[in-house]
Amino acid sequence: MPARILAVDASRPDPALIREAADMLLAGQLVAFPTETVYGLGADALNAAAVDRVFEAKGRPVDNPTIVHVSTPAALDTIVTVVPPAARMLIAKLWPGPLTLVLPAAPTVPLVTRGGLPTVAVRMPSHAVALALIAAVGCPVAAPSANRSGRPSPTTALHVRDDLGDAVSIILDAGPTPVGVESTVLDLTGEGPVLLRPGGVPLEVLESLLGHVAVAPPGASSLLVRSPGTRYRHYAPHAKVVLVEAPPQRATLELNAAIRRLWDQGLRVGAMVTAESAPALPAGAVVRVMGARSEPAAIAANLFAQLRDLDDAGLDAIVVEGIEERGLGRAVMDRLRRAAGASDVDPGGII
Ligand code: TXA
Ligand code: MG
Numbered sequence: 001m002p003a004r005i006l007a008v009d010a011s012r013p014d015p016a017l018i019r020e021a022a023d024m025l026l027a028g029q030l031v032a033f034p035t036e037t038v039y040g041l042g043a044d045a046l047n048a049a050a051v052d053r054v055f056e057a058k059g060r061p062v063d064n065p066t067i068v069h070v071s072t073p074a075a076l077d078t079i080v081t082v083v084p085p086a087a088r089m090l091i092a093k094l095w096p097g098p099l100t101l102v103l104p105a106a107p108t109v110p111l112v113t114r115g116g117l118p119t120v121a122v123r124m125p126s127h128a129v130a131l132a133l134i135a136a137v138g139c140p141v142a143a144p145s146a147n148r149s150g151r152p153s154p155t156t157a158l159h160v161r162d163d164l165g166d167a168v169s170i171i172l173d174a175g176p177t178p179v180g181v182e183s184t185v186l187d188l189t190g191e192g193p194v195l196l197r198p199g200g201v202p203l204e205v206l207e208s209l210l211g212h213v214a215v216a217p218p219g220a221s222s223l224l225v226r227s228p229g230t231r232y233r234h235y236a237p238h239a240k241v242v243l244v245e246a247p248p249q250r251a252t253l254e255l256n257a258a259i260r261r262l263w264d265q266g267l268r269v270g271a272m273v274t275a276e277s278a279p280a281l282p283a284g285a286v287v288r289v290m291g292a293r294s295e296p297a298a299i300a301a302n303l304f305a306q307l308r309d310l311d312d313a314g315l316d317a318i319v320v321e322g323i324e325e326r327g328l329g330r331a332v333m334d335r336l337r338r339a340a341g342a343s344d345v346d347p348g349g350i351i
Contacts, residue, residue, distance in 0.1 A: 013037025022136035040143030057167035065115030
């Protein structure tokens with residue numbers, strides 16, 4: 001059966017609709033819902049059969065664990081064995097919000113939910129719809145991004161329907177998600193904090209609270225064990241993504257050169273560029289303006305929708321302008337490098 005899309009208000013969702021979706025989750029069905037980052041594909045985190053359905057619907061490898069979502073910090077006590085002082089401090093300052101903490105898992109969390117690991121990734125989202133839904137369910141909700149594995153994360157209900165249509169019972173539609181890139185994933189199970197995935201909470205913010213934060217290199221072999229998801233080539237459109245990284249004063253020159261090179265090969269070319277570069281691109285290119293260089297948060301908010309949009313336009317190649325790795329720019333560049341396949345991915349793991 002195709003998914004039912006239920007429109008809900010983003011800040012004051014109708015309790016009757018939330019109840020309906022919560023009852024679906026309690027019955028072991030899948031419900032897609034908005035968070036402040038991207039839409040998630042939710043299942044009762046403590047129901048292994050329901051979480052199995054999430055993996056099946058996404059076509060996701062079973063060793064890539066989900067993020068468990070809670071609606072209060074107190075709910076942590078049921079799913080992790082220890083909450084170290086650093087975690088308590090971060091929770092007090094940054095929850096609810098786009099920060100996922102990896103902590104030692106309690107035995108109550110089924111192995112499938114945590115990809116067979118002794119740890120579990122947990123976050124408390126700030127979106128009113130997500131919070132209302134989790135509270136109505138009364139137990140933690142496992143929710144990876146609600147895309148087919150290998151597609152950009154969904155930032156609208158229609159993206160979810162396009163990817164997962166029949167596999168999900170209900171999609172709660174509260175419009176576009178405000179942050180646009182996924183949560184920051186921080187591992188707190190080792191000696192010091194390790195950033196596993198840059199995301200909605202900038203590294204600079206974590207460093208201001210924690211001091212030094214180690215940054216796990218994308219695709220590094222040590223990371224394959226610690227953050228299984230990073231081994232796969234995510235965010236991969238069908239078109240070839242060509243990432244142009246140049247200092248601002250050379251950006252238009254290099255973007256033009258990249259576009260012309262691809263044209264010379266007879267390819268249909270699109271471009272995603274900053275507002276500063278857009279006016280200088282050759283006529284005839286299909287152009288999307290990501291936002292101003294000084295506003296990486298706006299660029300993050302547009303990123304996945306524009307990648308999907310250009311990919312649906314039947315292009316052979318998408319030329320994308322790189323931005324500075326500052327604030328949300330770090331998460332943007334991480335996703336773009338992975339879309340371009342530039343990271344050191346495990347060749348066997350490309351899906
Ligand atoms: O913003 C988000 O985090 C969204 C929304 C829906 O909350 N969710 C999301 O989930 O992006 P997903 O499954 O697409 O990404 C989860 C990431 C993966 O890279 C996964 O490998 C990592 O978190 N992860 C999950 N559990 C882990 C664990 N126990 N240890 C290390 N990494 C873990
Ligand atoms: Mg994902």
